[in-house]
Amino acid sequence: MKSSHARAGWWPGKWRTALMRRIDAWPFRVQIGWLTAVIAGVVVLLALGLGWWALSLGAQRLLAAQERLLRPIVEAALLTPMIERDQATVAEVVRELVRGESIDRVVVLGHDGRVWQEVAAPASPPLPWSSELRIPLTQGSLYFGEVRVRLNAAALADAAGYLVASALAVLGIGVGVAVWLLLGWGRHVGARLARLEQAAQGLARGDFSRRAGGDDLGCDEIGQLGRVFDDMAARIGRTVDQLVVSESRVSAILQSIGDGLVATDAAMRVTYLNPIAQALTGWTEAEALGRPVSEIMRIANALTGQPVDLPIARVLETGHIVGLANHTELIARDGTRRHISDSAAPIRDASGALVGVVMVFHDVSEAYRLRTSLEDNRTRLALALEASGFGLWDLQLTDDSMLLDKRARELLNVDASRTAISRGEWVERMHPEDRMAAQRRFSAHLAGEVPTYEAEFRVADGRGGWRWLGSRGRVTERLADGSPRRVTGTLADVSDRKAAQAQIQYLAFYDVLTGLPNRRLLQDRLHQAEALARRVGERGALIFIDLDRFKNVNDSRGHAVGDQLLQQVAARLGSRLRAADTLARLGGDEFVAIVTELPPALPVAGKHAHEVGESLRQALHAPFDIGGVSYHITASVGIALFPDGNRSADELLSSADAAMYAAKQQGRDRVCFFDPAMQQAATERLQLENDLHDALTRGELELYLQPQVDAQGRTVAAEALMRWRHPTKGLVNPGAFIPLAEETGLIVAMGDWMLQRACAMLRRLDDAGLPIEISVNVSARQLREADFVARLQRILGEEGVFASRLTLEITESMLLTDADQVVARLYALHRTGVKLSIDDFGTGYSSMTYLKQLPLHEIKIDRAFVDGLPDDANDSTITRAILGLARDFGLQVVAEGVETDAQAERLRALGCPRMQGYLFGRPQPAEHYLRQWLGH
Numbered sequence: 001m002k003s004s005h006a007r008a009g010w011w012p013g014k015w016r017t018a019l020m021r022r023i024d025a026w027p028f029r030v031q032i033g034w035l036t037a038v039i040a041g042v043v044v045l046l047a048l049g050l051g052w053w054a055l056s057l058g059a060q061r062l063l064a065a066q067e068r069l070l071r072p073i074v075e076a077a078l079l080t081p082m083i084e085r086d087q088a089t090v091a092e093v094v095r096e097l098v099r100g101e102s103i104d105r106v107v108v109l110g111h112d113g114r115v116w117q118e119v120a121a122p123a124s125p126p127l128p129w130s131s132e133l134r135i136p137l138t139q140g141s142l143y144f145g146e147v148r149v150r151l152n153a154a155a156l157a158d159a160a161g162y163l164v165a166s167a168l169a170v171l172g173i174g175v176g177v178a179v180w181l182l183l184g185w186g187r188h189v190g191a192r193l194a195r196l197e198q199a200a201q202g203l204a205r206g207d208f209s210r211r212a213g214g215d216d217l218g219c220d221e222i223g224q225l226g227r228v229f230d231d232m233a234a235r236i237g238r239t240v241d242q243l244v245v246s247e248s249r250v251s252a253i254l255q256s257i258g259d260g261l262v263a264t265d266a267a268m269r270v271t272y273l274n275p276i277a278q279a280l281t282g283w284t285e286a287e288a289l290g291r292p293v294s295e296i297m298r299i300a301n302a303l304t305g306q307p308v309d310l311p312i313a314r315v316l317e318t319g320h321i322v323g324l325a326n327h328t329e330l331i332a333r334d335g336t337r338r339h340i341s342d343s344a345a346p347i348r349d350a351s352g353a354l355v356g357v358v359m360v361f362h363d364v365s366e367a368y369r370l371r372t373s374l375e376d377n378r379t380r381l382a383l384a385l386e387a388s389g390f391g392l393w394d395l396q397l398t399d400d401s402m403l404l405d406k407r408a409r410e411l412l413n414v415d416a417s418r419t420a421i422s423r424g425e426w427v428e429r430m431h432p433e434d435r436m437a438a439q440r441r442f443s444a445h446l447a448g449e450v451p452t453y454e455a456e457f458r459v460a461d462g463r464g465g466w467r468w469l470g471s472r473g474r475v476t477e478r479l480a481d482g483s484p485r486r487v488t489g490t491l492a493d494v495s496d497r498k499a500a501q502a503q504i505q506y507l508a509f510y511d512v513l514t515g516l517p518n519r520r521l522l523q524d525r526l527h528q529a530e531a532l533a534r535r536v537g538e539r540g541a542l543i544f545i546d547l548d549r550f551k552n553v554n555d556s557r558g559h560a561v562g563d564q565l566l567q568q569v570a571a572r573l574g575s576r577l578r579a580a581d582t583l584a585r586l587g588g589d590e591f592v593a594i595v596t597e598l599p600p601a602l603p604v605a606g607k608h609a610h611e612v613g614e615s616l617r618q619a620l621h622a623p624f625d626i627g628g629v630s631y632h633i634t635a636s637v638g639i640a641l642f643p644d645g646n647r648s649a650d651e652l653l654s655s656a657d658a659a660m661y662a663a664k665q666q667g668r669d670r671v672c673f674f675d676p677a678m679q680q681a682a683t684e685r686l687q688l689e690n691d692l693h694d695a696l697t698r699g700e701l702e703l704y705l706q707p708q709v710d711a712q713g714r715t716v717a718a719e720a721l722m723r724w725r726h727p728t729k730g731l732v733n734p735g736a737f738i739p740l741a742e743e744t745g746l747i748v749a750m751g752d753w754m755l756q757r758a759c760a761m762l763r764r765l766d767d768a769g770l771p772i773e774i775s776v777n778v779s780a781r782q783l784r785e786a787d788f789v790a791r792l793q794r795i796l797g798e799e800g801v802f803a804s805r806l807t808l809e810i811t812e813s814m815l816l817t818d819a820d821q822v823v824a825r826l827y828a829l830h831r832t833g834v835k836l837s838i839d840d841f842g843t844g845y846s847s848m849t850y851l852k853q854l855p856l857h858e859i860k861i862d863r864a865f866v867d868g869l870p871d872d873a874n875d876s877t878i879t880r881a882i883l884g885l886a887r888d889f890g891l892q893v894v895a896e897g898v899e900t901d902a903q904a905e906r907l908r909a910l911g912c913p914r915m916q917g918y919l920f921g922r923p924q925p926a927e928h929y930l931r932q933w934l935g936h
């Protein structure tokens with residue numbers, strides 16, 4: 001401002017003095033008046049000065065002209081008198097000279113310097129312009145004296161006087177007119193300037209409607225200034241209006257924005273605090289205004305809790321925008337801490353000078369919490385990723401570069417110093433056999449056909465082998481047109497899983513014991529072989545091999561021996577087949593061979609198939625050596641040829657099975673071909689199995705009893721026997737379904753049913769006062785049930801029956817498998833109070849041993865020994881021996897299968913205390929005997 005004022009003043013720079021400044025302060029009219037007076041004075045003085053100078057110059061020239069004129073005259077007039085020393089003439093001449101107006105005085109000096117004559121003009125006033133003319137009077141070299149004449153310019157002075165007087169008169173009139181004009185102009189200018197000033201003052205006071213009235217101020221500079229001023233005022237008015245609108249808008253924004261806003265001046269004192277800032281700091285704007293901002297905005301590092309400086313000081317220092325550091329907390333007036341984020345920016349005036357700082361911030365506590373939690377999660381994820389052994393890859397499709405993390409580099413066997421490989425190298429590293437599939441899956445994902453890229457492939461493990469890697473990925477970035485730009489994914493070593501899968505697959509399709517294909521694989525191969533034979537017009541044979549009495553080996557020698565036998569059998573059978581044929585183990589002692597490429601003619605194909613079947617059968621004839629013990633085994637072989645009409649693979653298998661069954665029925669160790677009758681029988685067996693599943697739930701099982709009598713023929717006990725009243729077949733004997741029930745496990749539920757019904761019958765007998773005991777057959781499968789004893793006790797308890805009234809019949813063969821477990825279970829049963837009976841005694845292997853070891857109550861002499869009585873001496877001897885043995889061990893004895901009086905008589909004679917057989921009563925429905933015993 002100072003400089004602009006200086007430029008506008010009259011007295012620039014150093015010449016400006018206090019007086020000048022004072023003059024500057026005078027009103028324009030006064031300045032004009034003074035200016036006019038000074039100019040007029042200067043003009044008059046200059047005019048006078050010039051006139052005086054002109055007169056002086058004229059006077060000098062006049063005097064010089066007089067001297068030139070006078071000198072010869074004086075010489076001529078006075079030289080002679082002087083030579084003649086004629087003083088009178090000299091005096092006369094001198095007087096004549098003085099008589100002239102322009103000579104004030106004449107002095108004549110003799111040659112000795114004495115004054116001869118001196119005459120002065122009377123009372124002549126000294127004039128400003130005069131000169132003394134000295135004229136020597138000489139003739140040749142002779143000096144006669146000197147004349148001194150004092151000249152003046154009186155004539156000129158008079159003329160000059162008139163001239164000055166008239167000039168002054170003209171000048172005075174001119175100056176007066178000029179002063180009058182100047183003052184008038186000054187008033188005119190002053191009035192217009194006053195209007196300008198008033199308008200400017202109005203403007204300064206904020207009256208933006210004030211105008212100088214430029215059009216009325218004329219066309220000169222003041223008029224132009226007025227118009228410029230009016231334009232400017234109008235523009236300022238508009239600008240101010242806009243500013244007001246803008247300010248109110250800004251104010252509204254600042255009041256309503258979600259961010260806190262603090263403004264300070266250059267001294268870092270608060271000049272503004274918006275409502276959010278008030279809420280966040282706890283200060284009202286009125287309280288905060290003028291205070292140091294550091295008092296209002298206290299911030300600290302969230303991690304250390306230590307106070308930190310506001311960025312405002314740095315903004316003032318640098319003039320740049322400064323962001324808040326991360327982890328910044330705002331400490332409100334009441335001590336509440338909130339995470340804030342944002343920045344401080346400089347405020348500048350129109351000239352660009354820094355006049356303050358505005359700091360905008362917002363509460364990011366929630367975002368901070370989320371970010372912290374996100375970082376935690378990311379850390380956890382990284383840890384989990386590390387723990388999981390997953391590697392990460394990130395593929396930029398724009399340049400096909402693939403970033404790899406440390407684990408991914410390890411898995412791909414990439415040098416640790418490299419962080420990225422190309423996509424081509426990634427593919428190159430895959431096993432050649434896996435590349436195409438992996439690439440296809442990748443392309444499918446990029447094309448959007450599958451949501452995720454998933455592939456498994458092998459890569460070199462760096463030790464000469466291959467490791468299986470599983471990779472999953474997904475497009476994580478797309479270009480504007482939606483095409484994939486980036487794919488991110490994981491890598492994992494799935495070698496173990498692959499090995500496990502291979503193992504599972506092996507287990508799924510191969511028999512673990514023999515290494516042969518299992519039923520599933522057999523079916524698949526059979527399906528293929530059948531289809532192929534059909535296509536090429538050949539025949540094939542399905543050969544079913546079932547070992548005869550293998551169960552006996554298993555039961556008598558244990559599973560370990562049985563397993564070894566099966567392995568050797570598998571090896572022998574395999575050795576008799578071609579590589580193109582398949583040998584499978586269905587389970588247990590069942591093997592199946594698929595023989596292919598047989599001639600199309602049925603008889604010829606049959607002959608070939610029979611030869612193979614025979615070869616297989618005979619392969620087993622040589623004894624097997626297991627642990628130094630020789631074992632002999634035979635096999636029943638069934639053959640079905642294919643293709644056979646539309647018979648499926650399953651049907652072919654059941655055909656071969658039926659043929660094998662026929663071989664069994666024909667005496668075992670033989671080869672049989674399938675025929676439809678066999679198939680019928682096999683189908684029926686299958687149907688029976690299905691029906692048996694429903695027998696219990698449909699209430700088709702029935703309790704039959706067969707009495708046991710003492711030596712006097714009195715019924716003392718009865719054997720409970722199961723019957724199945726089949727809906728279409730009628731009554732089915734146990735021999736037809738018990739083995740099936742044992743195979744399928746249904747015997748467990750059926751056995752429980754039998755025990756429950758037998759106990760219920762005992763209850764009724766008790767209620768009727770009939771002391772008849774009941775024995776129930778228990779199968780090996782039932783006995784192996786871990787909770788069998790508990791279940792039996794529960795049934796006894798539910799029916800309220802004394803355990804001692806119940807006898808459980810077990811077979812010798814049960815004792816040969818899992819003997820320890822069975823013995824323990826029998827003791828547990830014994831402890832419940834039930835009695836234990838050995839069925840079919842004498843047909844087993846180690847009768848003597850268990851008679852000593854087991855808590856037995858009774859033995860039943862097998863029907864096979866009773867059959868031959870009374871004539872067969874061996875049977876008599878055996879029966880007598882068994883009876884003697886039982887007596888020695890204190891065991892009850894029941895002879896079963898007694899059909900004739902002779903048998904009964906003989907048994908009585910041998911001392912058999914109890915008998916059972918058709919002679920005393922066939923198995924009948926329990927109700928039949930109950931009625932009989934009750935005498936109804």
Ligand SMILES: Nc1nc2c(ncn2[C@@H]2O[C@H](COP(=O)(O)O[C@H]3[C@@H](O)[C@H](n4cnc5c(=O)[nH]c(N)nc54)O[C@@H]3COP(=O)(O)O)[C@@H](O)[C@H]2O)c(=O)[nH]1
Nearest residue numbers: 721722733734735754777778779839897898899917918923
């Ligand atoms: N686990 C279970 N097994 C049971 C159950 N019910 C029966 N069975 C088993 O079935 C086998 C056959 O029983 P069944 O056809 O009832 O034959 C019994 C009698 O009918 C038959 N018998 C009896 N007396 C004579 C006779 O004078 N001559 C002759 N030919 N047969 C006769 O013997 C069978 C009873 O024998 P046993 O059990 O050895 O005392 C049967 O052997 C049981 O194994 C059951 O509920 N559970």
